[in-house]
Structure formats: structure tokens, C-alpha cells
Amino acid sequence: MGLLSPKKFAIIGASNKKGKVGHVIFKNLKHMAYPVNPNHKTILGEKSYKSVVELRGKVSHAVICVPAKIVPQIIRECGQAEVKYAIVISAGFSESGNEKLNNELKKAIKESGVKVLGPNVLGIIKPGHYNASFYSNKLKSGSISFISQSGALGVGILDKLISEETGLRYFISVGNCIDITISDVLEELINDEKTKAVIIYIESLKKGKKFLEICKMAKKPIIVLKGGATKEGAKAAKTHTSSLAGDDRIYSSAFKQAGVKRVYDISTLINSALLLEKGFKGKALIITNAGGPGILMTDALASRGIELAELPKRVIKKLDQILPKSWSKNNPIDIIGDADAKRYGAVLNAIEKEKFYDYVIVILTPQAMTQPYLTAQKIMKFKRPVIPCFIGGDSIKKAVNYMKKKLIVFNDIASLAEALRK
Amino acid sequence: MGLLSPKKFAIIGASNKKGKVGHVIFKNLKHMAYPVNPNHKTILGEKSYKSVVELRGKVSHAVICVPAKIVPQIIRECGQAEVKYAIVISAGFSESGNEKLNNELKKAIKESGVKVLGPNVLGIIKPGHYNASFYSNKLKSGSISFISQSGALGVGILDKLISEETGLRYFISVGNCIDITISDVLEELINDEKTKAVIIYIESLKKGKKFLEICKMAKKPIIVLKGGATKEGAKAAKTHTSSLAGDDRIYSSAFKQAGVKRVYDISTLINSALLLEKGFKGKALIITNAGGPGILMTDALASRGIELAELPKRVIKKLDQILPKSWSKNNPIDIIGDADAKRYGAVLNAIEKEKFYDYVIVILTPQAMTQPYLTAQKIMKFKRPVIPCFIGGDSIKKAVNYMKKKLIVFNDIASLAEALRK
Numbered sequence: 001m002g003l004l005s006p007k008k009f010a011i012i013g014a015s016n017k018k019g020k021v022g023h024v025i026f027k028n029l030k031h032m033a034y035p036v037n038p039n040h041k042t043i044l045g046e047k048s049y050k051s052v053v054e055l056r057g058k059v060s061h062a063v064i065c066v067p068a069k070i071v072p073q074i075i076r077e078c079g080q081a082e083v084k085y086a087i088v089i090s091a092g093f094s095e096s097g098n099e100k101l102n103n104e105l106k107k108a109i110k111e112s113g114v115k116v117l118g119p120n121v122l123g124i125i126k127p128g129h130y131n132a133s134f135y136s137n138k139l140k141s142g143s144i145s146f147i148s149q150s151g152a153l154g155v156g157i158l159d160k161l162i163s164e165e166t167g168l169r170y171f172i173s174v175g176n177c178i179d180i181t182i183s184d185v186l187e188e189l190i191n192d193e194k195t196k197a198v199i200i201y202i203e204s205l206k207k208g209k210k211f212l213e214i215c216k217m218a219k220k221p222i223i224v225l226k227g228g229a230t231k232e233g234a235k236a237a238k239t240h241t242s243s244l245a246g247d248d249r250i251y252s253s254a255f256k257q258a259g260v261k262r263v264y265d266i267s268t269l270i271n272s273a274l275l276l277e278k279g280f281k282g283k284a285l286i287i288t289n290a291g292g293p294g295i296l297m298t299d300a301l302a303s304r305g306i307e308l309a310e311l312p313k314r315v316i317k318k319l320d321q322i323l324p325k326s327w328s329k330n331n332p333i334d335i336i337g338d339a340d341a342k343r344y345g346a347v348l349n350a351i352e353k354e355k356f357y358d359y360v361i362v363i364l365t366p367q368a369m370t371q372p373y374l375t376a377q378k379i380m381k382f383k384r385p386v387i388p389c390f391i392g393g394d395s396i397k398k399a400v401n402y403m404k405k406k407l408i409v410f411n412d413i414a415s416l417a418e419a420l421r422k
Numbered sequence: 423m424g425l426l427s428p429k430k431f432a433i434i435g436a437s438n439k440k441g442k443v444g445h446v447i448f449k450n451l452k453h454m455a456y457p458v459n460p461n462h463k464t465i466l467g468e469k470s471y472k473s474v475v476e477l478r479g480k481v482s483h484a485v486i487c488v489p490a491k492i493v494p495q496i497i498r499e500c501g502q503a504e505v506k507y508a509i510v511i512s513a514g515f516s517e518s519g520n521e522k523l524n525n526e527l528k529k530a531i532k533e534s535g536v537k538v539l540g541p542n543v544l545g546i547i548k549p550g551h552y553n554a555s556f557y558s559n560k561l562k563s564g565s566i567s568f569i570s571q572s573g574a575l576g577v578g579i580l581d582k583l584i585s586e587e588t589g590l591r592y593f594i595s596v597g598n599c600i601d602i603t604i605s606d607v608l609e610e611l612i613n614d615e616k617t618k619a620v621i622i623y624i625e626s627l628k629k630g631k632k633f634l635e636i637c638k639m640a641k642k643p644i645i646v647l648k649g650g651a652t653k654e655g656a657k658a659a660k661t662h663t664s665s666l667a668g669d670d671r672i673y674s675s676a677f678k679q680a681g682v683k684r685v686y687d688i689s690t691l692i693n694s695a696l697l698l699e700k701g702f703k704g705k706a707l708i709i710t711n712a713g714g715p716g717i718l719m720t721d722a723l724a725s726r727g728i729e730l731a732e733l734p735k736r737v738i739k740k741l742d743q744i745l746p747k748s749w750s751k752n753n754p755i756d757i758i759g760d761a762d763a764k765r766y767g768a769v770l771n772a773i774e775k776e777k778f779y780d781y782v783i784v785i786l787t788p789q790a791m792t793q794p795y796l797t798a799q800k801i802m803k804f805k806r807p808v809i810p811c812f813i814g815g816d817s818i819k820k821a822v823n824y825m826k827k828k829l830i831v832f833n834d835i836a837s838l839a840e841a842l843r844k
Contacts, residue, residue: 021790096748134790137817152712152759156787156813160833163815203714227717230724236717236754264722265836266715266813290574291658292625292649293688299655300686308654326518332658337574365578368443368556391578391688393585395559411582414687 002188003085003117003180004124004170006061009033009132010052010083012074013065013090014043021089021134022065025123028131034059052081061085062114063123063132068092068101071119072108079112087132088118088175095120095176102178109179117185121175122151125158127168135171142167143196144273145189147182149174149203157201157266165404166274169195183211190218197221197277199269203228203237208254215258221276223261225269226251261422271419274408280385280420282358283309286332287347289339290365293391293413294332297363300417309357315350322346331357337367341374348382359385361416364399366392372399380406389416424610425507425539425602426546426592428483431455431554432474432505434496435487435512436465443511443556444487447545450553456481474503483507484536485545485554490514490523493541494530501534509554510540510597517542517598524600531601539607543597544573547580549590557593564589565618566695567611569604571596571625579623579688587826588696591617605633612640619643619699621691625650625659630676637680643698645683647691648673683844693841696830702807702842704780705731708754709769711761712787715813715835716754719785722839731779737772744768753779759789763796770804781807783838786821788814794821802828811838 014035015022026035026043035043038050049055052062052074062083064074068090078086094102109116117124123133128141135158144167148154151173161168169192172185182202189195197220205211215222228237229248255262261276263269284301286308288294301308311319311331319327323343328334335343344362351360362379366372372390376399379388388403389410390396396411403409410416436457437444448457448465457465460472471477474484474496484505486496490512500508516524531538539546545555550563557580566589570576573595583590591614594607604624611617619642627633637644650659651670677684683698685691706723708730710716723730733741733753741749745765750756757765766784773782784801788794794812798821801810810825811832812818818833825831832838 024790137815148714150712150714152787152789153714153718153813155789156712156715159788159815159817160813161815163819201714203717225718227714227721229721232724232730233717233721236713236720236750236752265718265834267834268836290572290578292570292572292575292623293578295625295649295655295658296575296647296687298658299649299651302652302654328658330658365574366581367574367577368446391575391582393581393583395581397585412687412689414690 003115003185004126004172004188004192006032006085006130006132008059008061010036010049010055010059010062010081011065012036012052012062014048016040016043024134024136025063025065025089025132028133028136029063032130052077052083056081059083061087061132063087063089065089068098068119072101072104075105075108075114075116076112078114083114086114086116087121087123088116089121089123089134091120093119093176093178105178116179118175119178120151122154122173124173125168125171133173137162139171140165140167141169143169143194144199144277145170145172145192145195146199147172147174147185147189148201149177149182150201151175153201153266157270160266160270166270177206181206183207183214186211186214186222190214190220195220197223197273199223199273200225201269202226205251212254212258215260221261221273223263223269223272223276224255225263225266229264263418267415268418271408271415275387275419278385278408280359280387283307283356285309285351285357285360286363287344287360288332288334288363289337289367289370290363291334293363293365294334296413297361297389297417298332300413301420304417304421306417306420306422312356315354315356318350319347322350338369340369341371341378344375345378348378352383359387361387361389364388364390364396366395372396373402375399376403379403387416389413425537425607426548426594426610426614428454428507428552428554430481430483432458432471432477432481432484432503433487434458434474434484436470438462438465446556446558447485447487447511447554450555450558451485454552474499474505478503481505483509483554485509485511487511490520490541494523494526497527497530497536497538498534500536505536507537507539509543509545510538511543511545511556513542515541515598515600527600538601540597541600542573544576544595546595547590547593555595559584561593562587562589563591565591565616566621566699567592567594567614567617568621569594569596569607569611570623571599571604572623573597575623575688579692582688582692588692599628603628605629605636608633608636608644612636612642617642619645619695621645621695622647623691624648627673634676634680637682643683643695645685645691645694645698646677647685647688651686685840689837690840693830693837697809697841700807700830702781702809705729705778706781706783707731707773707779708783708785709766710754710756710785711759711789711792712785713756715785715787716756718835719783719811719839720754722835723842726839726843728839728842728844734778737776737778740772741769744772760791762791763793763800766797767800770800774805781809783809783811786810786812786818788817794818795824797821798825801825809838811835
């Protein structure tokens, strides 16, 4: 049993008052939690316990959302109640300059034997199973797990994922990492079979060596977004987490050695995970109805170390039969501006069983003869890995929304290439 | 009188048949054009002329959309009709491997004295004034002009601009550049007072020296997206335009010398122009309700050579009065996760008349106490240059759409920083 496999929770600081964090969390987690609050008799219709100690043997995890100054005392009570893991939502420790309280909390952790996530966290979410956080929007279940050292950035990303209908396996906000570190959480995730890729937002890394060892062992993609890459950013990070971000070059080379992909913005963090999870690697084949975007995509991929498949002569001959004379005879396969959905479909059919490439990027720009929605239908039927890149506005929206049900769709060249970057 | 200041057009190849290019163009341009087609008596209710020669003295420009093989003959007729400029929409010349026809066209151009844009173009659009193209969606008028060597990419970008409610001063599709080059068009644009910035998609540059000279003279931002930056991309470009893309490093250093900003993707091309046009330059000040995105933004700006403003002590003291104790006391101004719209407004008020920065980036991530729409109202009232960067999903949509009426809004850190890059 670990941090991510709770039996039952105690919500210490649960509340009847709407808008209170303790109210939101208990509402999110009611089906597997007991409320603890000496000032309430019942909370949302459930009996409220005076102290977590009354729940000894009944709960494996506690979520703590009480004023910072009583958190050390609550941790000791958790110890008495044989709670294994406490998730401390409360803020007001070293991140607010309160080192004294921070030290008290450290002492309580050591003496109680309780393992503590946080303080200053959003919580843990396992979509479709439990939501031990004060984030209320509904996430879909997926196969990527996400560790975030910033609660706020976490919320921004979760909101984005929801609006893009992308699921998560786990979301874990780690906060100040007073006890449980990013490495500890990552270790659980690389042992979780259903986590196919891990994305991490890091501000500063404790136990860096352990982190890199785990990354090296991991048989799944790990993608890291780390603040403080410039001296200006490092200065800002110091103000924020009161911990030195360290020399960024050391991080960069360590990430490289450990096979971790480092990215520099939020969209790429999400898109990289999505593409890696779905197994986009190897040689790319580009199909396009416009020469320019084909060239730009070629540049964007090649400059990021992605190999482009070479068309075998046999395939060129096959395509000569179905394409206009002036087609490119090359990768990118430029099927010419007047391509309708049928022509896109014919090319996809012709190459479907070929082995000379690993995945296809289909570029579409809306021209006079273009049929975005019908072309999308052809792409959805294609049985090999495919990434659509439709460049345009309203005329492609319906097609894009339709493909998003199954595929990762891009509307820009650079963002696609950056997400594929090795 | 130049290419971009037509008096009247002849549409040679105008048609009554819906779906035909000659129909679409005449419909788009009817208010300032005569239709020419010997096979029709009237087109859309207007008298159709048998030959452009009948229109001698009446038209300054011709748009030609007849089969490629008769284009040279039509150009000679344009010469007889004293047409100054012909826009050749027709394709099927060197881009399709038809060098013979291409040479015939060259000869006709030389002998007729007509200046020719194209062949193989989408046309010219001056939103709010005239649309000499077969692109039918309605563009708003703006202050950026856009030259595109690829019609298809042009369409993709125009569609994007429309869906983002962004206007253009001119759109010019230059196609194969058999006669009028990118440099010629650029020269007209830098002399056009209402063009505040020029964006250009280039595949290969003829008269490169002239191009760079014009760029050096220009007193407005010029931003270039050029395909063929890698050897793979250059190979693809060769297939596409049958012209060598040239050693890319030569282009890069030449662009740099000439003060041209080179970008690598479509979004950045558009966003750079928008930001430059609105005068975003100098020192940036960041306001954020989340430390992490503040750090990432600092990294993203600093790594692209953008200077961050330093907070004067006086300003720190002022902000101490209105912000919680734990605020960052630094740029980025981290106003802490529980910031409501009032707090954002108070900071914007406090700095509105300060001179230590040139523009403000306001970051918002939707947290428990965040008020995206009310915060957007505060931002819209701010009288200095400001770029909102709202990171999230559905909860920020209303605020983002509202701000888009006046501001350039981003939802990601890297794309904003890349658009500002010097």
C-alpha cells in the first residue's frame, strides 16, 4: 500500500461551509472519507469526528486542511491514529517565510512516523476513482500521470486537459516536499502499470540523485518542465520556493543522461506526453495538400532530430497511378492543392500496409477544392499511427473537433514538431 | 500608381459558372471590374467583353484566370489594352515542370511591357477596399500587410486571422515571381503609410540583394517565415518550387544584418506582427497569481533576449501597502494564489503611471479565489501596453474572448515569449 493506493481517508478540517477548502474536499471525496471537525456534529449529513484518533484502524490516509499553526499537532494525532499518509493542503510554512513552524512540522513528522505530502498542495486525484483535492472539475481517466510542484500551474494544466478532453491516470500536487519528494512519487508511478507516461513540473529538486536513478530505470517516457532555466528565472524561483534552483546546466545534462525529455512550455509538456503515450516514434511520413507547410514541417522535424522516411521506388510507382503528374515524388508527399477527400483517402490506403515509415502526419490547408470534414473521415479510418495538422480557422473546426475524439490534432507546425522532439 | 493602387480591373476568364475561379473572382471584385469572356454575353448581369483590348484606357489592372496555355497571348492583349499590371491566377508553368510555356510567358511579358504578378497566385486583397482574389471569406481591415509565396499557406493564415478577428492592410500572393518579385511588393508596402508591419512567407528569394536593401531602409518591422531551413526542408522546397532554396545560413545572417526578424512557425509569424505593430518593446513587467508560470515566463523572456524591468524600491514600498506580506517583492510580481480581481486591479493602478517598465504581462491561472472575467475588466481598463496570458480551459474562455476585442491574448508562455523575441 502506498501513497496512491488509499483505503479510506480522514478529512481533517472538513466543513459544512460552502467555499471552504474543507467543504470542497469532503464533497469531492465523500464516498471514501470520514469528516473530522470538533466544531460540527455532522458534515454533509455524515457524522463528524472530534479527532482523527477516533478513526484509528479505519483510515490509511488523512487530508489536512486546518490552519497552519495546528498542523504539527494534527500530524501527531495522525500518528496515534496509525494514519500512514497525510496530505497537507494547509499553506503558511517555509513558502511564507515561517521557518519556525516548518521546523515544528518536520519534528512532528519524524516523531509520528506519518509520511507527509506537502504542505501547500492541491491534493491527489485519480480520475474515475477518487479526488483527494480541492479541484472540483471533472477529469477523464487516462494513461498519463502528472506530478506538479506548483498547485496553480497544476490547475491551469488540469483545466486545459479537460477542455481538450484529455484524461489522466494520476494527478499529484507535491507542494513544498517537506517529506515525500518528487522522486518518491515518481517511484510509485513507474511501478504503476496503467501509467504509460509521466509529466512533471519541477521548481527545485531534492534527492536529485535518486530522481535520476528512477528515471534511468523507468521503462516509460518521463517529460519534465522545469522553471529557472535562466539566471533571471532562477532568481524568480528563489523568491517563490525559497530554495535555490541550482545551476541549470547541471539539470539539463542530468536529464539528458537519465533519458528524460526536457520541455520549456506547458503545451509541449502536455502534447509530448500524449504523443509518446500513443507510441509516436521512428520515421515520419508527411502527406500535404500544400507545398509550403510541407517544407516547414520538414524543417521543423529535421531540426529536432526526427527522421523522415524515404519513399521506396515501388511506392512512388504506386502513387504515380493515383496522384496528379505534378505530385512531389518525395516525402513530403505533396498531393497538390486541388486534393479532395478521395485523393487523401487513396494515398492513405496505398501506404497503409507499408513498412518504410512509422507514423504519418497529414497536413491540410483549406483551399478551394479541400473537403476538411470528409478528409477527417478518411484519416479516422486509417489504421496506422497518424497525426493530423489542419491549418486554418472556422472552415476546419468541425473536422478538428471530430478527429479529437480519437486523435491528437495540431493546428500549427512548430508545436507538433516540438512535441515529437526527442 | 502601383500594383496595390488599381483604378479598375479587367477579369479575363470571368465566368457565370458557380465554383469556377473566374466566377468567384468577379463576384469578389464586381464593384470595380469589367468581365472579359468571349463565350458569355453577360456575367452576373454585367456586359461581358470579348477581349481586354476593348477596355483600352478603362482598366489599370487585369486578373487572368484562363487556361495556362493561352496566358502568354492574353498578356500580349493586355499590352495592347495598356494594362499596367496583370495578376495571373492560372497555374501550370514552371511549378508543374512546363518550362516551355514558362519561357513563352517570359517573352510575352518582356514584349508587352505589362508587369506580371504570379503566375499561380491567389490574388491581392485590400480588406474593406477590394478583393482581387478567389479567397471569399471576409477579412477585417488592419495595419499589417502579408506577402505569401504559397497560396495554400496564405489561405491557412487568412482563415486563422479571421477566426482570431485580426485584420490586414494588404494580402498579396506572389506565386512563382516570374516578373514582380517579393522585393518589388515589399517596396510598395514600406512606402504605404498605413502598413505598420509586414509579414512574409518566403520559399526562395530572387533579387536577394534588393530585398535586403529594402529591409534596411524600412522604418517598420519586417518578419519572415522561410521554408528550407534544414537540408531536408531545402530538398522538399526544391521539389515544390523547382528553385534552389540556397544555403540557409546565408539567409539567416542576411536577415539579421537587415534587421529582419526570422520566425519558424505560422503562429509566431502572426503573433510577432501583432505585438510589434502595437509597439511592444523594451522592458517587461510580469504580474502573476502563480509563482511557477511567473518563473517560466521569466525564463522564456530572458532566454530570448527580452529585458525584465527592475522594481524600484519606491514601487516595492507602494505594493507592500496593497499586497499580502508574502508577495514576491520582485519582478515577476507574484500577487499570490488567492488574488481576486480587486488585487489585480490595485497593482495595475499602482504601476499605471510608473516609467520603470515599458509593458506589462498579466498571468492568470484559475485558482479557488480567481475571478477571470472581473480581472479581464481590470486589464481592459489599464492604459499602458499590456499582454494577458491566461492559462486554463473553460473557466477562462469568457474572459479571453472579451479581452480579444482589444488585446492580443495568449494562453501559453512560450508562444508569447517567442512572439516578443527580438
